[in-house]
Amino acid sequence: MIGSSINILVSLGATAVLARILIPEHFGLISMVTALTVIAERFKDLGLDTATVQKKRITHEQISTLFWINALIGFLITVILCSISRLVGWFYADDRLIWITIAIATSFIWSGMTIQHQAILYRKMLFARITMVNIGASLLSTGIAIVIAVKGYGYWALVWRELLRSVFTAVGTWIACPWIPGLPVRSAKVGNMLRFGRDITGFNLITYFTSNLDQILIGKYYGPGPLGIFRQASQLTMLPISYLTNPVQAVAQPALSVLQHDAVRYRRYYKKILNALSFINMPMMVYLFLFAKEIILLVLGEKWIEAVVIFKIFALAGFIRPLLSTTGFVMITCGQSRKYLYLGLANSLAIILAMAIGLKWGVVGVAAGHVLENYIVLLPVLYLAFRDTPISVGLFLTTILPSVICSLLMGVVLVVFSSINPAHTSFTALAVSLPIAVIVYLTAWMLMPEGNHRLKDIYLDFVFMFKKTEMG
Secondary structure, eight states: OHHHHHHHHHHHHHHHHHHHHSOHHHHHHHHHHHHHHHHHHHHTTTTHHHHHHHOSSOOHHHHHHHHHHHHHHHHHHHHHHHHTHHHHHHHHTOTHHHHHHHHHHTHHHHHHTTHHHHHHHHHTTOHHHHHHHHHHHHHHHHHHHHHHHHTTOTTHHHHHHHHHHHHHHHHHHHHHSOOOOOOOOTTSOOHHHHHHHHHHHHHHHHHHHHHHHHHHHHHHHHOHHHHHHHHHHHHHHHHHHHHHHHHHHHHHHHHHHHTTTOHHHHHHHHHHHHHHHHHHHHHHHHHHHHTHHHHHHHHTOGGGTTHHHHHHHHHHHHTTHHHHHHHHHHHHHTTOHHHHHHHHHHHHHHHHHHHHHHGGGHHHHHHHHHHHHHHHSHHHHHHHHHTTSSOOHHHHHHHHHHHHHHHHHHHHHHHHHHHHSOOSSHHHHHHHHHHHHHHHHHHHHHHSTTHHHHHHHHHHHHHHHHHHHHHO
């Protein structure tokens, strides 16, 4: 999480600088391509990184065989994307996208050869190394992108940032995990892992296509300008969410896999994860919703003011989405990959329907469709995902309830305070409101029944993690 916080600062800094040098259209052009390549991004690993982490015992021959499978898939994806680059340009009616697609496609060669190295690091829970690689890759690629943007190369700055991040990540990962794969072995017995990975890949393909369909539709029907606004607003909202949930999932998945046959310890561990996530995420999303305009003006600037409404909508979705995502690693760690696939398919169909309805009302309508779908399917998804696992819907709801109450109370206090003492600048509004939000939120927790006890538990969990990190 410390690494994630640093990554957030790097990403925010990069966004603030690039958003002032470039225009929304430049970001929209990249989104048109990445909305398609992100689908291939989820296909390239075939779920084999998750299979490597989840399997209780695994051999060098098995990992080596999986490495060459991932490397081959990465190369094939590059070839396929390059071959359809003209089709992408035709679909969006913009020839600039041809070379953007080809350039970004080459990143899959690099990423395909690092998947198993990253899986080994996750399996061994060497998160400090993973964090250092990610931070280093972000800093280097962002620095070069800013130089390219300053020199006037426009959207190519964003293209090179995408490509160089994959190159630096690959080199850093190989240094952090100096494992050398052997030749693929036909008798390595990877059949079960391939079948497990097949279900994970199916889920990833469906959900990532669905989650990026909004960008495809907006780019097709409304053009790169509105898409650039939409993309920056959604990414800025989801940035803290992704950097919060990714490390939690990285830790939770291998740990819960070990505990899958111990229901009592499994529930206790999951409850700690959910408690920590809701404790941080829910007040953060309430704060982002209330101060959306100030954040957009401070980070992106005046020319991005249209992003405020979309930013607010995604903050509403972000209030519950990270918690809902924990159902995924419950199913995976309990070996229910097929249910994981089917539930992802059903949820994706609901999202597509919501976006199709919202498309009539433009960019805002598409964003609103996301929010409504998340809350409409909440209880059915929880029930189906937790069935035949150690977790129940009741445990989920009672765990997050204190965070819900305290976050909403914090929001009410901030609204009242802002109406009485309006700030003159965005920076002043954020500088004054943020400490008030923290104080009110923690005070509300302490006033809750057993609030002090739960706060102490969260504190001790973090202390324990730091001690384990130092010992490691």
